[in-house]
Each structure stands twice: as structure tokens, then as C-alpha cells.
Amino acid sequence: MSKLDRLDIKQLRVFQALIREENASKAAHQLGLTQQAVSEHLKKLRDVFDDRLFVRKTNGFVPTPFAKELSIGVDKLLLDFRLLLSPNTFSPEKASGTFVISATDYAQQIVLPALIAKLRKQSPNLKLIVRDFEIDKLHELMVSGKVNLAIACPDHIPDSYPMVKLFEEHHVCVASASSTISQKMSQTTPTLAEIASYPTIIASPSRPNFKGSIDDWFSQFGLKRNIVVSAPCFSIVPMYLETTDSIAFLPSRAIKGLDIVTIPLEQSPDSFDVIAAWHPRYNDDPLQKWVISLLELE
Incomplete structure (x- = not known):
């Protein structure tokens, strides 16, 4: 049996949840599975990819370098599946789930109040997490899917990330x-x-x-x-x-x-730009596109 035949979407969803949560119990809760089921799926994933994927640590797991690289392709694949199963036009009022924004405290004061007001009005079922901007951890947080959007200055964003200029500041x-x-x-x-x-x-x-x-x-x-x-x-x-x-x-x-x-x-x-940036994996995500469209540009 080929590796492709031994792999299914549920296993990939378990992998994605483990990457984001780094904890089997939390991943199981997120997916509505038992912790034993998560462990069984992880065992199959390790066999398919011939890699440990996750190494135990206190209170959870740490992804291996291979798993971190693999997560980019897995996220893109699962997004493509969601788009395939939801061909209808994106509807903000029906959107649900959680959207995570990493922002400097300046952006939290100046940019986010207007954005949050629009999100609450137009997409009441969508939950929002705002977390402090962490320069040294940003790429890791974006790659793992723990942050959907970052609002900061261009100097703090990886060059490979798409971004949009919000306004100029001094x-x-x-x-x-x-x-x-x-x-x-x-x-x-x-x-x-x-x-x-x-x-x-x-x-x-x-x-x-x-x-x-x-x-x-x-x-x-x-x-x-x-x-x-x-x-x-x-x-x-x-x-x-x-x-x-x-x-x-x-x-x-x-x-x-x-x-x-x-x-x-x-x-x-010199003046500086305030920008919004995201991981390339979200380029085709309807929710991502919609949230970005709500940002006020000058």
C-alpha cells in the first residue's frame, strides 16, 4: 500500500491541531476526539512520514524540524479541501471559529478598535484573539498557524510574507x-x-x-x-x-x-509604515481576505 493510500484527511487534521496546540489533550478537545484517538492517528502519521514528528516535553509536544516544514504543506492542503467543500461565496455573517491577531500595543490602540467594531457587527459568530507582538517568535507563530495576522512595522516582518500598508506614521x-x-x-x-x-x-x-x-x-x-x-x-x-x-x-x-x-x-x-502581514499559506483563505479588506488604508 502506498503512503498516499495510508493517509487520510482526519490524520492531517490531527497533525495540524498538534502543531498548533503542542498538546495531545488540547488537540483532542479541539477536534472532538479522545486523547487515545489522537495518539493512534499520530502513530499512523509517524509511520507514513518515517519521522517522530513530535517529541515529548513537559505538558506537551515539540514538533521536529521536519514537522515544522511539513505543516506548511498540510495547512495549504487542508485549506484547499475546505475551499473545495465550500464553493459558495464567503459569507461574513455565517463565519465562525477564531481569528488571531498579533499587534504592537500601538496598533492595538490605533488600528484595532475600528477593526474589532466592524468584525463584531458584520461577523458576530467569529471570535477574535489579540495577542502582544513578539518579534522573536512571530515566524514560528505564523508557521504553526497560531497567528493569522500581524500588525506592526515592515522591519519586524519576514521578507517572504505578503503585506499591505495601512498608513504612514512619524x-x-x-x-x-x-x-x-x-x-x-x-x-x-x-x-x-x-x-x-x-x-x-x-x-x-x-x-x-x-x-x-x-x-x-x-x-x-x-x-x-x-x-x-x-x-x-x-x-x-x-x-x-x-x-x-x-x-x-x-x-x-x-x-x-x-x-x-x-x-x-x-x-x-524618518517616517515609517504601519502594515498588516500574514503567512503566504493564507493568500487564498476567504476569511483572511475579508478581514484584511476591513482594515482602513490611507
Whole structure:
């Protein structure tokens, strides 16, 4: 009997669930199977592909390198089967399941409120998970199918991923209105050297370090910033500014309505794009296409 004859769709669905959950019990629950049935399907898969596919770890499994590569083709194959069995036009109001978005806290504030409102109105049976953007894990999360869509900057996205530009953004230098820095700056425009010397608060959402997104821009002028606080998200920075005599560079749309002042600069950092990206496997997924179409482009 050929390998093709020994393989069926249910086994591939079990494989996909194990890739995403990395846990036999969770995979069984997702598929409505017993854990024993999942184990039996996994045994058959290992025999067909002549690979362990998953290695046991505490509380679950870790996919082998071969399994990770195989998952891309399996996802595409199962998507093709779903399209084959659902030839009718995609209907948002009938859509169900879970859609997962990975987004920076900036995107969660600026991009997602409008998108979530549309999703709830047009597809009430679709559930949405929003998770923090993890630069170092993004590719793994996308490949495993644990994330459907990422909203961030292009620099954080693998080159092979399709993406769409949402809008252009730029950083502005800000400080608390009550700070001595803002009071001094209201009388004169500071030099870039002065700006670099001021105590600075940065947001480093994915990596807890003192590397800011515009450090390279300052280095072009031979300057190194005086970074004294690294925060885990943009939204908390204005509160830190209120209690310290410091400055920060924040995306312009993130400061609207806040009680902080903008400090004029001799020169400003380059603008940057905010984009939405996805794994190529979802190029033909009707749900994916529809969600992307709801994003507001400028």
C-alpha cells in the first residue's frame, strides 16, 4: 500500500491541531476526539512520514524540524479541501471559529478598535484573539498557524510574507507640560545634541532593552541618546513622563488627547509604515481576505 493510500484527511487534521496546540489533550478537545484517538492517528502519521514528528516535553509536544516544514504543506492542503467543500461565496455573517491577531500595543490602540467594531457587527459568530507582538517568535507563530495576522512595522516582518500598508506614521518628541525641559524648550528650539542629552524614556514592547527604534537616526549625527527608562509598551510612557523630568519619542497618533507637549526639533526622524502581514499559506483563505479588506488604508 502506498503512503498516499495510508493517509487520510482526519490524520492531517490531527497533525495540524498538534502543531498548533503542542498538546495531545488540547488537540483532542479541539477536534472532538479522545486523547487515545489522537495518539493512534499520530502513530499512523509517524509511520507514513518515517519521522517522530513530535517529541515529548513537559505538558506537551515539540514538533521536529521536519514537522515544522511539513505543516506548511498540510495547512495549504487542508485549506484547499475546505475551499473545495465550500464553493459558495464567503459569507461574513455565517463565519465562525477564531481569528488571531498579533499587534504592537500601538496598533492595538490605533488600528484595532475600528477593526474589532466592524468584525463584531458584520461577523458576530467569529471570535477574535489579540495577542502582544513578539518579534522573536512571530515566524514560528505564523508557521504553526497560531497567528493569522500581524500588525506592526515592515522591519519586524519576514521578507517572504505578503503585506499591505495601512498608513504612514512619524515620531514626535514629547515631554510633560509641567517638566522643566518643556518649559525651557518653549523659549527656544533645542539642538539635536541637547535632545540626545536629555533623560529619555523609550518603549521596547518585544525586547526588554535600551535599544530605541530611532537610535540609528541619532547615530547618523554622531549622537547617542541618554536612555534612562525602557518601558514595555507605548501607552504607559506618558504616565512616566508625568512623574519624571524626561522626554520621549512617540508615534504622532498615540499622543492625541494626552496632556503632554510636543518639542520642536531642528530635524525629525524618518517616517515609517504601519502594515498588516500574514503567512503566504493564507493568500487564498476567504476569511483572511475579508478581514484584511476591513482594515482602513490611507
